[in-house]
Amino acid sequence: MISDWSVILLSLRVSLVATALVVPVGLVVAWVLVRKRMPGLFILDLLVSLPLAVTPVVIGYALLSVFGQRSPVGRFLEDTLGVSVAFTWLGAVLASAILAFPLAVRAYMVAISGVDTRLESAARSLGARPLRVFATITLPLAYRGILAGTLLAFVRALSEFGATIMIAGNIPGQTQTIPLAIFSRISAGRDGAALQLVVVAVVLAALSILVHNYLVGRVRTGESAGEARGPR
Amino acid sequence: MTRHSLAAIAALLLIACLSCGPDRVADGPPVRVLAAASLGDVMRELAIDYRAQGGAVEISEGPSGALAVQVRRGVPSEIVVFAGQRPMDELERAGFLEPGSRINLLSNSLIIVVRDTYGGNVTSLADLAERFEGKIAIADPDLAPAGEYAIAALQSAGVLERVQGRLVRSLDVRAATASVSLGTADAAVVYTTDAIGVENIRVAGTIPPETYPEIVYPAAVLNGARDLDGAHRFMEYLKSERASATFRSHGFTRLAAMR
Incomplete structure (x- = not known):
């Protein structure tokens, strides 16, 4: 039988990789949405939030339509590049990333919009390129909000079910993450075994929050833009 | 400080990326069975037995609706087993089943x-x-x-x-x-x-079975199967006496009658 450990490790792997995808893309999108003024941004804003508005099963259906063997995209990836998304752990990563994305972007947007634009202009006036301004001014100042958004994304990725079971299936050892294993166990009437994994999920969420709080605490002592520096 | 923790997170995520990818099964894809969630446990038990005999099979379970969508959207798979005739009827009408392969595998009461x-x-x-x-x-x-x-x-x-x-x-x-x-x-x-x-x-x-419609779990080979021979072999195994003992221990009755 597939042990709890392999389910947990797979879940962590999928959620970490999904979060690793969400962070850079999410930061760019959030920055564009906050700092750029151009027509059509509303559409991007809406697209970002769409996964929250429809049930995850619909997202899974859409992913299957794009990456299934009946779609040209799915066939191209499979035949030409040898990459299959449907029913592989990659599919689970994609599903988790898409469902986690809006949560991260919303938090990043709040964090970035809290950064004083005059500091960014000052850096630019001293000759810093936009990427440098972002990396040395915006990012450090928006750090706490970015961490919070990343935490939200990670925890959401850990709990992803509806889209995942559609695009990735529910194969023990391959694509069966914690939520899917809970579903299987409940379907089979093994409530006790399901409860074990529920406890694991709660513990993982608690650990993520603790890590987040620890990092935010460290940031508070290091950053303190206007406050006096020194030991707490 | 900030720079360090940023680097730490980046490193963690990188490690996660590099170490990813669950173990791949060697030599050719296994026979993939899409099974109704209520059959998940018994199918997995059978899969373990089948593998012990040298066969290659993997079970993916889900709600019937999800399974039907997966077949229609071309998820590479060999066999479907549903907890009712309706989704199987729909797949058959839409031409996704290997002709003549559909059977009424199990019954419930x-x-x-x-x-x-x-x-x-x-x-x-x-x-x-x-x-x-x-x-x-x-x-x-x-x-x-x-x-x-x-x-x-x-x-x-x-x-x-x-x-x-x-x-x-x-x-x-x-x-x-x-x-x-x-x-x-x-x-x-x-x-x-x-x-x-x-x-x-x-x-x-x-409850006397004649007082309600027959509860049937149909199974069929999909015509998009990557490994038709392997699919038929696993279907034969599902119909075998050995498999039927496992089905019985989970409360199912084996039908294994051609429709």
Whole structure:
């Protein structure tokens, strides 16, 4: 039988990789949405939030339509590049990333919009390129909000079910993450075994929050833009 | 400080990326079986046995609707097993099944369960109407076939109207069983397979199978199968005496009759 450990490790792997995808893309999108003024941004804003508005099963259906063997995209990836998304752990990563994305972007947007634009202009006036301004001014100042958004994304990725079971299936050892294993166990009437994994999920969420709080605490002592520096 | 923790997170995520990718199965794709969630446990047990004999098979389970969509959207897979004829009928009409491969693999039956502390002597649906006061849980007939079968059985027994006010509709048949186990309902009409291993309940009686439509779990080979020979071999295994003993131990009856 597939042990709890392999389910947990797979879940962590999928959620970490999904979060690793969400962070850079999410930061760019959030920055564009906050700092750029151009027509059509509303559409991007809406697209970002769409996964929250429809049930995850619909997202899974859409992913299957794009990456299934009946779609040209799915066939191209499979035949030409040898990459299959449907029913592989990659599919689970994609599903988790898409469902986690809006949560991260919303938090990043709040964090970035809290950064004083005059500091960014000052850096630019001293000759810093936009990427440098972002990396040395915006990012450090928006750090706490970015961490919070990343935490939200990670925890959401850990709990992803509806889209995942559609695009990735529910194969023990391959694509069966914690939520899917809970579903299987409940379907089979093994409530006790399901409860074990529920406890694991709660513990993982608690650990993520603790890590987040620890990092935010460290940031508070290091950053303190206007406050006096020194030991707490 | 900030720079360091940023780097730490980046490193963690990088490690996660590099170490990813679950173990791949060697030599050719295994026979992939899409199975109704209610069959998940027994199918996985069979898969382990089949692998021990040198075969390669993997089980993916899910709600019937999800399985049907997966087939239609071209998820590479060899065999489907549903918990009802309707999704299989639809796939057959749409031309996704290997001609002649569809069989009625398993059957299930309806029973009455009560709380194990209940001391009364209820053995039939008529007893539930006459000598029983409590709430009776069934799966919601609008959502789950188990509910349709339960309603049909109550109708055949001529007691549907008398128990109507005491019927509690659950999300699915598992939830109906659980509501008795947890004490929110006093009795339930559920599948035989549902009572196995559930605490705090006992089987009060079986319901005559001629009083409700036959409960059938159909199986078929998909015509998009990557490995048709392997698919047929696993179908033969599912029909074998060896597999049928495992099915029986989970409460199913093997049909294995050609349609």
